[in-house]
Amino acid sequence: MNQTDTLIAIERAEVGYHEGFSNGHYNNHQKFSPAVPGLEWSQDQAWCQTFQSWAFQQADVKGLAPVTASCAAGVDWYRSRGRFSYYPAIGAMVFFGPSGGSHVGLVHMYDADYAYTIEGNTNANGSAEGNGVYLKKRARRDSYLYGYGLPAFAEGIVTADPGLKAAPGCTYRATATSRESDAQPATPLEAVLPWVSSNQLIWAATHTLAEEQAMGNGTSRPADDVALVQDALEQLMGVTPGDPHSVFEAETQQLFERFTREKLGHSEVAGNGVPTTQELVELGERSGLFNVRAGSSPALVLPWVNLNQVIWASTHSAQDEKAQPVGSADPRADVALVQDGLEKVMHTAVADERGIFEAATQSLYDDFRRTVLNFAGSDAVGAPGEQSLTELGQRSGLFQVRVGSLPAGGAPSGPGVDGMGEIAPKQVTFHRYTTQGTLADWITEACAAAGVHASSAWVKGFKTAVARESSGNPNACNLWDSNAVTPPGYSKPEDFGDGYPRNGPVRRLNGELTPFQCSRGVVQCIPQTFAAYHAPGTSVNIYDPVASIAASIRYVRKRYGVALDGSDLAAKVQQFDPNRPPHGY
Template sequence: MGQADTLIAIEKTEVGYHEGFSNGHHNNHQKFSPAVPGLEWSQNQSWCQTFQSWAFQQAGVKSLAPVTASCPAAVNWYKSHGRFSYYPAIGAMVFFGHSGGEHVGLVYRYDADFAYTIEGNTNANGSSEGNGVYLKKRARRDSFLYGYGLPHFTEGIVTADPGLKNKPGYTYMAVASSRESVAPPMAEAEEALPWVSSQQLAWAASRPTAEEQAAGNGGGSAADDVALVQDALENVMGVAPADPHSVFEAETQELFERFRMEKLGHPEADGHGVPSTQELAELGRQSELFSVRAGSSPAAEQPWVSLNQVVWASTHSAQEEREQPGGDASPKADVALVQDGLRRVMHTDVTDERGIFETATQGLYDEFRRTVLHFSGSDAVGAPGEQSLTELGQRAGLFRVHAGFPAGGTTDGAGVEAMGQIHPTQVTFHRCTSEGTLEDWIAQASTVAGVRASNFWVKGFRTAVARESSGNPNACNLWDSNARTPPGFSKVKDFGDGYRLHEPIVRLNGALTHFQCSRGIVQCIPQTFAQRHAPGTSVNIYDPVACIAAAMRYVRSRYGVAVDGSDLAKKVQQFDPNRPPHGY
């Protein structure tokens, strides 16, 4: 690979990178200034030229461009070296604005009418606030485009400048897509677009602003993906959402729902809720701004890692870990995937034995939480949590996370009741679209809750469900004493059906609601749902199986209901059809 192609490849790997975000705006804080000796001072300033200086340094061709953060200085440097042209070239720096002093990019191909570029500190929608690294398509004859700096590559340079046709070191091509295109050109495949993760978008669409902003931004974060979706919505719908850039709130949700109905033809009844992978893929196609993946690697069927197996391994000795049986379902298999993820994300070897979670793995995991996820205090140390483990799997593109326990494992004194327990902030509030009957859901819940399926459970839950939610899995009580946000929690974006006293039901569509509202088919509050969450079930409180299973575990624990539910109606009045309703 020649110097030009190496340079282009390095810059393309940065496509999708975004600068920092604070106080409702991008802030020019990025990774390139500190990495270029002599340009450290340029942090928090416009960085389009700094990105180019960094890329030339990374490609080992630092001497072929000026080390500067100034576009005018770079223009003058190329002019003084006799390497400036008004025609594009492969690997050329392209300058924009008055005398080329306002912006810069790098040309990776050109045709008769356009130069195709990689640019830092720009955006997808043409506004003045740059935010990241993008691929751009620039009209060659646009008055904003000033000219080109032609690096003196060892292999020479391919250019459209007819005045350089017969000069050594230059190869004239009216149209070119790479240095290799001096051979008979072949049709070039459409340039790869940056990826967005439908999982990360779903997370952002169901979290309050404070959580989204606390998660930070940078390569691979939800903020990056939200920014691309907002740019795409502006591109396709002709209007920008009023939410802060990179934050998925009510205005972005509303504009996405307009896109569903106006561009995808969905009826209004189906136009709500978290963006689906298919809808995002269509938005990316129509805007030509991104492609969509489910997790952090395109179309990958990733293996599962059990959160509780990893937690078990992190709290047991190496000897106890080694004594566990092998196979895909063992803690060792999950720990090995976590170690591989840490190597990939942190670029550091894990010195513990493969599959054994000991001091070195713990130390690197803590560093991942501090430096990548920006956790602090007690959140950045100790056994892995579901949020950080999920983030590691997505960023590494290696695995997905569920909350199951190893076969035959124990909870070490916490008892069976603690199995599956999650933190209340891990509960989600997505709209339920599951099909099935109440009897189906009760049967499935019986299995995962560890109770014996029986008509006692069916009769009891038929009664309670009718009283609690009228059979609506998406019911959210907005008026009773539970409808508040306790200290330590934040309001949440909710996609259920809001019930107010003596008022019509309202579809919430992501509206901010109090955290502690009773929700779901048997009206659990999130704290109870989290504490009694059944292992292997959804963390969505509106999932009927998960909600019923949590309620089963709750009445078993609080009221001592028998495993077959034979005394359910006797011990819990709300489940007894022969007595009046009574909260439980």
């Protein structure tokens, strides 16, 4: 057999292998890590990439793939050799998740719609954290599928990439099957269930009806995911949520709480009807209606692309673009994300230098508007617009779009901190924050959301203020100071934070009614201030630390005139100065 078929035969022989099982669950203990020199350390860890390294070694083609346990390193390895494609190939490594860093498999067959793969550390639901080696059927245009690494087999490679039709060692075929697959009896494949994103659902559960409906009709909109969750709840609980179909509001939250208590046996609800990834996995498996992945197309944690920056790059020369100083106003990072999005959605490589918006990027962007968005005439040519760029971000699952902040050239202009993202105080929610993260991560994300560069001054200042305001607890709720009242026109909200009384132990509020104006969150905003300075694209949950810090950044910039780079933050606002005693702000 040739190298391709030998490799596929070795992997197919492992289908059905399962990792170790102890204490009632699978444990990532497997035979592959000890058998790969240099990867022994990876025992008891996620092993999808380790399985591929093992198989290439067994097939005596070790030099055609990286010896690594990291999927991200695998993507980088193939990119650095010019052997990465957005089209499948027989014997190609297929990478999944954001930037290809979540999971990996090997393609043994493909057609116009699907890539058929062999994957380690997966399961019947296709999880990136599974229990064995399985045959899978993966939709080629699913946003979870990132792209393919093409090994340089001695006999060449068969690929669906039309850009490689004339490349040496490549044979173009729109559909293809390996000889090894043809020789095997048909193996039943799992039903291809739709995927839902836990990040999208958590976003929907913590945002207002208006924000959910404003997400539009792109492929990353959470409405379709929410509808599947509602269908599953109705099937398992025998009750139809009273919310509109595809809207994750109070009725759906309450029914989800019932599901976690009555079906999963949770005695305490972790997030006021806000789902966790594991709870969604259970719901999907028990209903048989969907699979779950975390991290794909998140509505909140994707990087931001600045429309002004992209327009500037598209209307300036390569020389002008390269002359921009590296920093928060440099358009190259934004352009690189746009190019990645175009390559993923259009399945075509961009010939321009990475991060430089020139003729090839413009041509492919125009093709995207014509063929995918059905734009015509002047709408389909010229500089990118907000609608098309937002659609590209959503369809690729790679970025979000903001307008006006930090345009190329570095000088603040546009709407600044006035009026962007402001919400009504009664739109603020009080859900417990349960997502993981570090304070440094929160500050960095909040700076991006607030339209400022995450300079050392901002980071150091907020680390000081957070320690003083909440001791780092994003769920802190002050029940005793002068703010802890309910002003006329407001009512006490159901609160799920941690209540801090003047005296006595801290207690979990768990839905208790609390005064509306309590200072809450990691920087102790009151809801009125949080609403007035709310940053666009962030959660309306006052306990979300990114949203809370972003609102605080916008507040101190407006009230105290703090500079865009935060260089005078400590001087102008004492609470943020580690060299002076605490002081309210």
